[in-house]
Amino acid sequence: NAGVTQTPKFRVLKTGQSMTLLCAQDMNHEYMYWYRQDPGMGLRLIHYSVGEGTTAKGEVPDGYNVSRLKKQNFLLGLESAAPSQTSVYFCATRRPGNTGELFFGEGSRLTVL
Amino acid sequence: GESVGLHLPTLSVQEGDNSIINCAYSNSASDYFIWYKQESGKGPQFIIDIRSNMDKRQGQRVTVLLNKTVKHLSLQIAATQPGDSAVYFCAEDDYKLSFGAGTTVTVRA
Numbered sequence: 001n002a003g004v005t006q007t008p009k010f011r012v013l014k015t016g017q018s019m020t021l022l023c024a025q026d027m028n029h030e031y032m033y034w035y036r037q038d039p040g041m042g043l044r045l046i047h048y049s050v051g052e053g054t055t056a057k058g059e060v061p062d063g064y065n066v067s068r069l070k071k072q073n074f075l076l077g078l079e080s081a082a083p084s085q086t087s088v089y090f091c092a093t094r095r096p097g098n099t100g101e102l103f104f105g106e107g108s109r110l111t112v113l
Numbered sequence: 114g115e116s117v118g119l120h121l122p123t124l125s126v127q128e129g130d131n132s133i134i135n136c137a138y139s140n141s142a143s144d145y146f147i148w149y150k151q152e153s154g155k156g157p158q159f160i161i162d163i164r165s166n167m168d169k170r171q172g173q174r175v176t177v178l179l180n181k182t183v184k185h186l187s188l189q190i191a192a193t194q195p196g197d198s199a200v201y202f203c204a205e206d207d208y209k210l211s212f213g214a215g216t217t218v219t220v221r222a
């Protein structure tokens with residue numbers, strides 16, 4: 001089992017370009033999350049999904065869009081990249097219910113020039 | 114909004130000593146807390162969790178203590194090893210999970 005797989009792992013963009021980060025999971029988890037991690041800021045939630053076809057805003061949603069068309073995939077889109085979106089992005093999944101354990105991907109490092 | 118925060122951004126500990134990492138939270142209604150470990154270049158990994166109806170929970174070499182009176186929790190690592198060098202996060206489970214900024218633990222040989 002691969003667990004949680006993020007693609008791409010590295011990407012350099014120019015300001016104004018668009019791109020999509022893909023998160024794929026094979027654990028059949030209902031909940032999926034996108035976080036960004038910046039130095040000294042910890043993990044901040046961008047968007048999340050509690051099931052196929054549903055999405056919701058997290059703490060820092062501006063400049064990002066998401067889609068959950070299939071249960072196993074959660075896409076994070078940047079329509080017009082800005083230097084402030086330079087970060088490491090992590091996808092995570094969890095089972096519904098009382099367990100809080102998140103299973104994280106390895107991260108995607110995005111640089112916007 | 115409510116938040117969690119770690120007391121110290123860095124902690125240096127001698128190999129073999131015990132480590133204590135502290136975390137404060139502000140939402141008195143929080144019911145569930147989790148500790149994660151993040152090694153360099155990797156995603157965070159679950160270490161241990163605790164519910165608000167407990168004040169202590171033990172795992173393998175790790176213990177989490179919860180003090181609801183002062184809204185504080187701590188992670189204790191026994192006999193710290195080089196492999197324990199990482200960033201440690203406490204998280205407050207408000208369904209979406211809110212993470213603190215993390216404490217970087219460095220183990221000295």
